[in-house]
Amino acid sequence: xxxLALAVRSGDRRALARAISLVESQSEDAHRLLADLWQYTxxxxxxxxxxxxxxxxxxxVDGLARAYAKAGRRxxxxxxxxxxxxxxxxxxxxxxxxxxxxxRVFIRSLATRGHLGGVNRALGGAIALMAAAGxxxxxxxxxxxxxxxxxxxSHADLTVVVLMPGLGDDIQANKAGILEIGDLFVVNKADxxxxxxxxxxxxxxxxxxxxxxxxxPITKTIATQGEGIDALLAAIDAFGRNPEERMLQHSRxxxxxxxxxxxxxxxxxxxxxxxSAGPGHWEAAVEQIAARRLDPEGAARELLRPxxxxx
Amino acid sequence: MDVLQRKIRVLVAKPGLDGHDRGAKVVARAYRDAGxxxxxxxxxxxxxxxxxxxLQEDVDVVGLSILSxxxxxxxxxxxxxxxxxxxxxxxxxxxxIIPEDDAARLRELxxxxxxxxxxxxxxxxxxxxxxxxxx
Numbered sequence: 215x216x217x218l219a220l221a222v223r224s225g226d227r228r229a230l231a232r233a234i235s236l237v238e239s240q241s242e243d244a245h246r247l248l249a250d251l252w253q254y255t256x257x258x259x260x261x262x263x264x265x266x267x268x269x270x271x272x273x274x275v276d277g278l279a280r281a282y283a284k285a286g287r288r289x290x291x292x293x294x295x296x297x298x299x300x301x302x303x304x305x306x307x308x309x310x311x312x313x314x315x316x317x318r319v320f321i322r323s324l325a326t327r328g329h330l331g332g333v334n335r336a337l338g339g340a341i342a343l344m345a346a347a348g349x350x351x352x353x354x355x356x357x358x359x360x361x362x363x364x365x366x367x368s369h370a371d372l373t374v375v376v377l378m379p380g381l382g383d384d385i386q387a388n389k390a391g392i393l394e395i396g397d398l399f400v401v402n403k404a405d406x407x408x409x410x411x412x413x414x415x416x417x418x419x420x421x422x423x424x425x426x427x428x429x430x431p432i433t434k435t436i437a438t439q440g441e442g443i444d445a446l447l448a449a450i451d452a453f454g455r456n457p458e459e460r461m462l463q464h465s466r467x468x469x470x471x472x473x474x475x476x477x478x479x480x481x482x483x484x485x486x487x488x489x490s491a492g493p494g495h496w497e498a499a500v501e502q503i504a505a506r507r508l509d510p511e512g513a514a515r516e517l518l519r520p521x522x523x524x525x
Numbered sequence: 526m527d528v529l530q531r532k533i534r535v536l537v538a539k540p541g542l543d544g545h546d547r548g549a550k551v552v553a554r555a556y557r558d559a560g561x562x563x564x565x566x567x568x569x570x571x572x573x574x575x576x577x578x579x580l581q582e583d584v585d586v587v588g589l590s591i592l593s594x595x596x597x598x599x600x601x602x603x604x605x606x607x608x609x610x611x612x613x614x615x616x617x618x619x620x621x622i623i624p625e626d627d628a629a630r631l632r633e634l635x636x637x638x639x640x641x642x643x644x645x646x647x648x649x650x651x652x653x654x655x656x657x658x659x660x
Binding site for chain 2 (some may be wrong): 227231234238302303304305306310315325327
């Protein structure tokens, strides 16, 4: 194991911070680091929080992290905000609502860096590092996109969908696909008028999806006052306690592993073909496709052929 | 392959008790528009909170905005704390209303630059990019 991997394992905060930067830069060292640490990442519960901008995800994450830490457990928070598509820069402001430092809480802001789906390309690696560093719980706060951030499912053991009263009619929630991804629902800002109505609407829409979804817990919170946090914490804690949910968690981790393998393989194949196709081949294919003289899959097959024949 | 490069990460923080965060927000925005990743911490941060955030976020630069006059107390505490945590390679810049004598003293302590009122944001961005230590 490398020195950095050992330091991350030992709980060194600075090493963890550096390691996350390394993984974000997608270097070869990052791969070695993750290879060393992957075996130590099974024990953490990964909880994703998603929902529209302004529903109170950051405040809720802060409340959850603090409550967990108070119980003596270590919490890693990964807060994702969008990168500007124009400058590539990002303004990461989730810490504003998480400013009560607790030595058991480690918060890291991630920019999407051009990745769609409400998460960051290095998110899987960052979660693994948080887990390997001994965090019992890893909270991931997605970009508040509303309708496209379902990708959190492929990283989290448990997905919490955060809503608030008055967000729009029931069709909005249906469209978003969030009814399918939530293991828990939170109606935050429950002191606003219409909170109970929102709970009933979610309940009735869930029951339309299927019988099992009708039983998904819905918690009311007022995150700014810490109300309902304990109930939400209890609901998160309860997850994975019964055998059915443990099976669910296991099958999710299988699906995630399947997807991660596919992504890793695709990246390797692309890198290998780019380097072995000879100078200019890739660019030439790109131009042909843009000019509509070649179709993308045909070009891909053409590029792949020598590599396959060689093997 | 721009997205794969190591981005410059900047923490913009307001230590102390003054509530004037417009300048900090303008500078944060300028850094963002220059392609950097800016972690904005909000108001009333203690030096300990700022350094802990700098550590966890693995930033290259800490930008402190102070308009309260307490710079002679707050800035040295941030710098001491950064050194205690081993964050010697983090560049510190200060913005706000800082008399020239004080600015000179802060620079002696290790502050890389002090930007007074009216400094063009482009100058701040350029200075930061030129002086940030590549790691």
